Amino acid sequence: MSVTRPIRAAVVGGGAFGECHLKTFSAMPHVEVSGLYTLERDRGEALCHRYGGHCYKSLKELAFDPTIDLVSIATPENTHYEPFKLLAERNKAVYVEKPLATSLAEAREMLDLSRSIIAMSGHCLRFESRLAQVFAQRSKFGRLRHMSFRDKRTQGEKEVYGRVHPAYCLLCHEIELSNAFAEDRFKRVCALETRFSAGQVDGMNILIEYHNGVTSSIEGGWYLPTQESLKENDRCTLDFEGGTFEIVLPNLGFTFLSSQGYHFLNQQYEFNVYGMEFGALRSALEYMVRCIENQTQPEISTIQDGYEAVRLVEAALQSAKNGQWIQGD
Structure with missing residues (x-):
């Protein structure tokens, strides 16, 4: 009912x-x-x-x-x-x-x-509007070949979100997107951590191969200098047989110029209108x-999607620790 x-x-x-x-x-x-x-x-x-x-x-x-x-x-x-x-x-x-x-x-x-x-x-x-459109129309573009994702945040954010590894805090979004676009479970994964400051790892690069032959690269971390103008520097590239999508997140060509310089405004996650x-x-x-x-x-x-993202994160962490490709199933 x-x-x-x-x-x-x-x-x-x-x-x-x-x-x-x-x-x-x-x-x-x-x-x-x-x-x-x-x-x-x-x-x-x-x-x-x-x-x-x-x-x-x-x-x-x-x-x-x-x-x-x-x-x-x-x-x-x-x-x-x-x-x-x-x-x-x-x-x-x-x-x-x-x-x-x-x-x-x-x-x-x-x-x-x-x-x-x-x-x-x-x-x-x-549910981001541009990504959702690609999901809805993907059958028109032929076979997916490769994906690449970038997710960079300011070093200052590490003071708050560095309570967990950046693969969990930042890159899990891109990992879930990668899994969803691939429409398959991962075959193997290789990862490398970046460290340049005290405490938590600063960033990670991940390479993924899926059973259906689709490949994906994901990179990100707390790399940007701490400032107020640009807090995110994200990009997504989706290479289909019929063409390539380039999506920049969250820069939508919406900026504000003040005495401190340009400010890139985020209307991706949530924003208020009247x-x-x-x-x-x-x-x-x-x-x-x-x-x-x-x-x-x-x-x-789904919760299954969330679980699969965690499964891949854990494999990436194991790869970074052991310096080896980690096999999926």
């Missing part, structure tokens, strides 16, 4: 991503914001005052609220497993930010838990809500 009332959605995690999710839910006409759980109580209260809903005192209180239909997990990358497990056990629909997990064991258990609920992994670049939220995140969450309303399982950015 289809759900006709508004979908009641809550968010776990009150950081930058959690606020993006709350803000996006609050702009969706078929969604009612139930609230938020975050470890920082004062921030949680402030976010709920701004976007609506109740600031839950604990994850358990949120999970046991029978009025909630959908929960978005936007906690740090290595803390997705516990809330996913509790929410799945309470039969909530779950949207979990990328990466699915930072260990293959946790990703495998989350995949098993997802089989009894409606769940989706947060690889929302699948109080309404748009972008890849909005499209992904709209798709998830539609699945809940129709009681169907997502076919895009």
Whole structure:
């Protein structure tokens, strides 16, 4: 039976991503914001005052609220497993930010838990408008031959996101895209890490061969100097038999020139127009809500897709450690 009332959605995690999710839910006409759980109580209260809903005192209180239909997990990358497990056990629909997990064991258990609920992994670049058009029309272009992806961020971001390896924090998006375009599991992978500063690895280069002969190269890390003008420097190239796509993310030819120089504005993930939220995140969450309303399982950015991305990340990390190609299956 289809759900006709508004979908009641809550968010776990009150950081930058959690606020993006709350803000996006609050702009969706078929969604009612139930609230938020975050470890920082004062921030949680402030976010709920701004976007609506109740600031839950604990994850358990949120999970046991029978009025909630959908929960978005936007906690740090290595803390997705516990809330996913509790929410799945309470039969909530779950949207979990990328990466699915930072260990293959946790990703495998989350995949098993997802089989009894409606769940989706947060690889929302699948919903970026240009990439989505290529996915929708790819049969017109003949066989895919090769892909290359670049994902560069500022060195300053490492202070926050360097809590996990850049393959999990940054490159998992490109890995999931690569898997989706290849439409196959990887045959073998080789990876090389880049280190030039203290602490976490600064970047990684990954080469992938799929069983169907498609190849892919992925590079990225915290390479850009810390400044405010250009915080992302991403590119995607897709070489089909019938032609090549070049997609620059997020530079859409939208810049602002100030006394400090050019600023390249990001309208890829989420952006506001007259109080309404748009972008890849909005499209992904709209798709998830539609699945809940129709009681169907997502076919895009599935938990299986998230698991396969983690599987390839783990192989890349093993390759970088051992200096060898790692075989898939």
